[in-house]
Amino acid sequence: MHKHPNRAIGIWLLIGLSGYFIFPWYAIQDTAWYYALPQILGGAETANAIVQILAHGRSWLLLGLLGLGLAAVGFFAPPGRTQSFWLLGGGLGGLLGLGICGFAIGARGWSFDFLNTAFGELSVNQFGMGVGAFVALLALTVIFAFGLARRGYFRGDLFVAAAVTTCFALLGLFIAFPVAKALSGAFLTEAGQWSPLAIFHRIGDPRIWNLGCLGGGASCGVAWNTLFLALATAFGTTVLGTMMALLAERCAGPRLQTPLRVIALLPIITPPFVVGLGLILLFGRAGIVNQFLEYAFDITPTRWFYGVLGIWIAQLFAFTPIAFMIMRGVVQGLAPSLEEAALILRADRKKTFFTITLPLLKPGLANAFLVGFIESIADFGNPVVVGGQFSVLATDIFFAIVGAQYDQGRAAALAWILTIFALSIFALQRGVLGRQNYTTVSGKGDSGLPMPLPDGLRHTLNAVVYPWLAFTVIVYLFAFAGGFVQTWGRDYTPTLIHFKTAFGLEWGQFGLVWSGAAWSSLFTTLKLSGISAPLTAAVGLLIAWLLARTQFRGRNAFEFIALLAFAIPGTVLGVSYILAFNVPPVELTGTGLIIILCFMFRNLPVGVRAGTAAFEQLDKALDEASMMLRASTTQTLFTIILPLLKPALIAALIYSFARAMTTVSAVIFLVTAENELATTYIIGRVGNGDYGVALAYCTVLIVLMSLIIAMIQWLVGERRLGRRKAAIAPPVISAA
Secondary structure (H helix, E strand, O other): OOOOOOHHHHHHHHHHHHHHHOOOOEOOOOOOHHHHHHHOOOOOOOOOHHHHHHHOOOHHHHHHHHHHHHHHHHHOOOOOHHHHHHHHHHHHHHHHHHHHHHHHHHOOOOOOHHHHHHHOOOOOOOOOEOHHHHHHHHHHHHHHHHHHHHOOHHHHOHHHHHHHHHHHHHHHHHHHHHHHHHHHHHHEOOOOOEOOOHHHHHHOOHHHHOOHHHHOOOOOOHHHHHHHHHHHHHHHHHHHHHHHHHHHHHHOOHHHHHHHHHHHHHHHHOOOHHHHHHHHHHHOOOOHHHHHHHHHHOOOOOOOOOOHHHHHHHHHHHHHHHHHHHHHHHHHHOOHHHHHHHHHOOOOHHHHHHHHHHHHOHHHHHHHHHHHHHHHHHOOHHHHHHOOOOOOHHHHHHHHHHOOOOOHHHHHHHHHHHHHHHHHHHHHHHHHHOOOOOOOOOOOOOOOOOOOOOHHHHHHHHHHHHHHHHHHHHHHHHHHHHHHEEEOOOEEEEOOHHHHHHHOEEEEOOEEEEOOOOHHHHHHHHHHHHHHHHHHHHHHHHHHHHHHHOOOOOHHHHHHHHHHHHHOOHHHHHHHHHHHOOOOOOOOOOOHHHHHHHHHHHOHHHHHHHHHHHHOOOOHHHHHHHHHOOOOHHHHHHHHHHHHOHHHHHHHHHHHHHHHHHOOOOOOOOOOOOOOOHHHHHHHHHHOOOHHHHHHHHHHHHHHHHHHHHHHHHHHOOOOOOOOOOOOOOOOOOOO
């Protein structure tokens, strides 16, 4: 029995109609949409689109219904160019009609006289887009994509066309649009008028570009502060991460490798500012080091640690593990046969390392530097905790938005500088790597022994990495200990009062009461992170599949937008969301959904990268064999490809969850009293000087995220490349 060739079109027509008839059209205030289902024939807020048109005068909603009607004509036509005409006209017409009217309503102060004439006054009391509108717009988008496929694009594959078009629309709406919206604020004058010169007035502020510190002045401008700090952090994290990776994979014995990896990865499972708190307990005014200097040498404690030195050290601790993760995979992937060939040709180990091994590490080094740079310029927590009077762009953007003098234009101008810095490094990285091929893992086996590192390099690694790891353990021990004492620096009496304040439990009249002040933020963080993680993994792997297995026009633009969230600092993305989604038609400010979307699209490159790496290891012959057996693209994806992507799927799920749990820069603007997150709660406690409760909360997060990382290791396991491990002291091939 053959399926009807237009079956998928009919299904999506019914889905689009359900958005008009079954669901509330607008967003429901102060409650979930499904609670309003019994009231879809009711008032202006809860009614479906049909009631909105007939009873509440919102006649412009007919445009979407008209689009579905045109597409329905195409449903009865045979597949081909005639059908594509109806599908394209219906899908695009409905989308443009609803979109233009929706944005006209939300665009305060704009003039849309021709729309007002056609549909009446559009500035009536209006709500943001709800589930009904989302379902209808999604159906219209998919129908438009089907029209493209029927016209011959995407090789006529309906699923590929729908996937590309829908993902492109999501990326445009939740990445490109908000970033453009936020950055455009730099071109508005104080009176709200558009002026191309406004940005130059703001960017030309001497406080941004002042170089007084080089001439003995008090400080440099905030842009130079950010750039110098980011370059120093990127260089330091890349060097330390590479040294850790070489030590873990080429020097350390089997018994030391697991503890080495655990310690090296510890900072990645905690909020970035936890390291700053631990360093304050060591080097702060009331820290152990200053107390010892006062006791032993009568040196008065000062705030010497606060400033650029403190931020740099804290960022090294926080972001080196990311560089280690990147470099460890690259070191693992090096083909031992290349090093063996150099040794056979009588090159010594030092020459082999610097002429063969190190050049092959260039992609990892470039990526590690890029990640370290972007993480540094987007970092908000550490500059707030240990920055003192040292200003960076991330904190200035924050205070421009939430400070006493709200200045959206200044925040947008600073965001432009931050974005230009990030994109410049991104372009520089792509230029350095160029089109050279660094592939060292192929389908052929490679069971050679990795070359032992040169003696001088091995001694250097031991002298640098082990003390750094010991320092890491000390910092985290102090971070743990800070939550178990009364008041650090004054009263070291052991106590659990901070944990009781944050996570207290009591028996009440109706049973167990979550009396701790931090429970609400923890539950909210777990809920929102748990929702965003599978969405991030699913969309990320779908985009990776489209990039790895399909060819279509606009593929480069699609890939650029998909990875744009990686190049855009989290602070800029957070500002973008608060400015773009605070009015209809997409009114999300103050809801948990805006935090979920920010988590999702901020961490989307994680899923894309994980999926891309996995697809590179899967032979395309698997897809081709399935298609030759008359399986559809959907069947091939879900029955052949997806089971083989299980490790990448789990890694993307857990890593996305961990990043959502510990992020702060991207969501610092989005939280509300009803949707407070763990990281913002801790930042608030630090701002009030309540380090005990903040550190107690950090301890709970560290334990929680450690369990999640353990689950990753248990579920995913180690990558097996079929290569032998070198002994601790392998024989050296003589170059003589």
